[in-house]
Amino acid sequence: MSQAEPTIGKKRRSQSSDVPTSGIHSLLKLLPFAKPFTWNFIVVLFLVIIYNGTSVLQPYLVKIAIDRDLSVHHPNYQGLLHITIIYVVIVVLGVVANFAQVLVLQYSGQSIIREIRLQLFRHIEKQSMSFFDTNSIGRLVTNVSSDTETVSQFFTQFFLSMMRDGLSVVMIVIAMFELNVKIAAISMIILPILFGISFAFRNRLRNAYQATRSRLSAVVSFLAENLAGMRIIQIFHQERRQDDRFGELNEKHRRANVREYRTSVFFNRVLELVGNLAVAAVVWFGGGSVLHGAILFGTLYAFISYIRQFFQPINSMTQQWNTLQSSMVSADRIGKLLEREPSIQDKPAVERIADVSRVRGQVEFRGVTFSYQPDMVVLKNISFRVEPGEFIGVVGPTGAGKSSIISLLARFYEPQMGSVLIDGKDVRDYAQDDLHQVVGLVQQEVNLFTGTVLDNIRLFREDIPRERVVAAAERVGAHHIIERMPHAYDTPLVGKGQNLSMGERQLLSFARIIALDPRILILDEATANLDSQTEELVQQGLQAVSASRTTLVIAHRLATIRHADQILVLEKGQLVERGRHDELVAKGGLYALLAEKSGVNARVVSGS
Template sequence: MTTEWHGVAAEDVDEVPDEAGVRLRRRSRALLGSLLRPYRNRIVLASALLIVQNVSGLAGPYLVSVGIDAGIPPLVDDRNASVLIAVVVALVASTAIEYASRRVYLAISARVTNGVLFDLRRRAFAHLQRLSPAFHERYTSGRVISRLTSDVDALSDMLDGSLDDLIMQTLNLVVIGGLLLVLDWRLGLLTMLSFPLLGLLIAWFRRRSGPAYRRTRETVALVIVHLVETLGGVRAVQAFRREPRNDEIFDGLASDLAAADRRVMRLMAVFAPGIFGVGTATTAVVLAAGGWLAVQGDLQVGVLAAILLYVRRFFDPMQQLSVFYNSLQAATAALEKISGVLEEQSDVAPPTTPTPLPARAGRGRSLELRGVRFGYADERTVLPSLDLTIPAGQTVALLGATGAGKTTVARLLARFYDPTAGSVRLDGVDLREVDDDALRASVVTVTQENFLFGGTVADNISFGRPGASRSEVIDAAAHIGAEPMIRALPLGFDTPVGQRGSRLSAGQRQLVAFARAVLADPDVLILDEATSSLDIPSERAVQRALETLLADRTAVIIAHRLSTVEIADRVLVMENGVIVEDGHPADLLSVGGRYAELQELASR
């Protein structure tokens, strides 16, 4: 079941089929194992320190029993305190060892935790950058943020404080069980009668808490998605008075999150008191039985005191298992989500054995589409079968109504998508065989919505070629006619552009994007409605600069403004993914047809 909220798919994840759940757990364990593997030596050392800490801590009750049974009678009879003093010294020493091992363990575990989280964030971020635009179009930015923030934080909570509780409790289970049997096998067996009850309670909680925590992680992600979309489009929200509806949607998402949290809390309300109840009942039974044995003379008082201390020491931490399972289930659900993202494969996977592009000979590089068919997911076919050849150095203009397939052609030429059939070639080499770095260096796209990053104008221009000098940045801006505009800004090239370039006008942002493309100096330049945000004077200035810029490279220009087409060597008119006219602008005007009709409409 899927509910649509403001473009957000809320999946019904309350229950996961057994087979799918096994696959999710296997995948998340594999991810955690790969993250921990580089730190295995430190983990072994930390585990050894935990054992030392555990043994030192568990020595306390035994030393207390020795002090009571072997140290106090000599002190009372002949005032000989040597045994008691030795016990006290041993108790102090064990406490000091416990403290020192705990301190070193915490330092090592902190380094391991920080390293694991750093590796996970870096791996997830790098993988997300490599995934194709198709993935980011279907996987909202809010979900991505959730994976890298709240999900990673859930794993951090487990690694920071809960994992050592599990290890310590496991050690307690083994060591205390053995000590109880050594001290008095009757009371030891009596204590162990509680183990099946604890096992059943833990198994019940694990079985029901898994789906509950998965639901919690999903609802958290949906809240973040809604926040990102609402605040990212706050101008549209306010312009169309969307606030009441968005409040309603947020209330629904927040209610779902609260319901998911309540479900977890109800489980915890059974589990934690259950552990406490079993522990209290076991302690009471052991006290009663041990007291009766002591009265009969079958058990020393010191031994009984040690047994009670061990039982208490066993069940008190057991109550912390509720906290551990809380962190464990949250971290498991988070790992399942993160591992799912890392398992995603790019729709435009890099070649295993790249084919190098031939050396550039002359002007630009040739482009070719051979029998290309393409359609976006769950949509009709946009390009049924397209054949197109663009010789090196030619400037081609693509015209047509909205939905004709122009932008799709541009995306295929830049390899943001791969065709479902046929091939797209650069200098005769299939783009699927070209190394990504070589392709991005050869083909650059400038769109209507070019993204500006936080930083200065100069920073955003140099994005086209990292490491470019300041003079090269200024030359690129001058080449496109943007230098006067930039010099007029408050700090010139050092003017901060704001979030997504919010401090610049649409036209100014577009000129910065053009300068960025000029600095990149590609073999092929694709302009997808790149001048639509410019005013007429700026557009004319850019067109004059483009005549020089495009002289030694291949260019594909997509535009609704026919004035932009004036610099083209060739015009292609598209309808429903098919080229219906192809020729020089003057030739197409002379014969009439769709291009002539478009010119006539533009002149009215």
């Protein structure tokens, strides 16, 4: 089974680059997003027919005026007036139909983008942590922002062009044959030539277009990376080197862009040239017919107008080749993302917890073995039990697997062997929503969002009252710091909290977790960013909040967990020691070693 999958993946990839069948397939899969707008598209079709009809009628009306009313022998003012009035009505009707069509189509197109974006975002939100290990944020951002835009162009531009321009060509051809079969037949020679030229240019236009897009995205991602890491670049005096690289990327983009314009201008001029040659031919043959009296002058005029009207739709349909290609690529990417099911899902008919606060908070690991990737075991046969309300410290060298233990408890990942239980129930038997309310996590890397301090502490949950937020902040010692900010709790945070110090961000994330009031509290390296004074505050807060709940603290600074009820010592994915601080120090094992080291560190820091 697992062997069959890569081959399928490979096959699809090669198909999408050469034969666009899988691309079309992906586009069709997105059709349900357009379905609610079926009526809009029907209205658009109707409006397009009206608009095209009015365009084709215009030369015809002029022809009638010339041949019937302006003829020297029978001047007809009455008829001329009628034709003029009809002409004006038709022109106005055409403008109105065109306007309405653009509105309805854009409304539908934009609604489709909104829908696809929303679905994609929801889908990504549902994914498990392992998904984010393998999908870069940049790629996902592109998927949600520009791929959706490109796909919607299929529903608007491509669809519109095929309808409008296809219909246009057909209507013009009919009008020509209606006027005069012989000249129409001669004019038809132009059609295969125009289509032949378009076909010949098709790939060149596409390649030029795609080259520009990819050069542009290189420029954009270079910019994003460099702006984010500007401090490092300045410290390492890399400005010049980065300038050169940016200059190079810019130059490539410029060249691609110029090439794109050159190709498309060349193509347009060739089309125009062919069209004008066709006009010349019609003038010659049609003019001859006028002289012989086979046709009237007005008919010739109408023919010339129609030949001119040919370019626009054919040109526009050729451009759609780009749209089709790029929307197929985007649809393929979106489709793959939407198809991907979260690897961790609630069991069917999982029982929800009526009252999360009634969870006692007992934690047990039973023979847990876990790896992120096959044959790289991160945790080996881990077993321990934490009674409700206990305060547990987890220590060990870097990479020992401490954070991984926590990820398993929050069921961000699932163990390959053994089980993780809360209150004696496997975490896989909880609904994930319940589990995330039971287990609260504070990580070293604090994630803040655009919004006020208040929003960030209660994570936009309006059901948490302001008082509870303030109480939470007071409890972790963040209240005074927040009160000193320009607008206290209503101070807006810039970016990801760039207007705050690391320690302040950390305190906010503490307050956040207290406001959410989980039964099991986990702190991963959370005190690392605090100065000793703030850390003391947090220590006090921690004591206060840990009293009423099970608390697991991962700490490099052992002072934080000195008084823990139990300390788990991990090394290379194995639980090597466990016990109270004094017991472990007395034992003289790994913990004693770590304690000695951190004791030395503490002395150095306080001495400097």
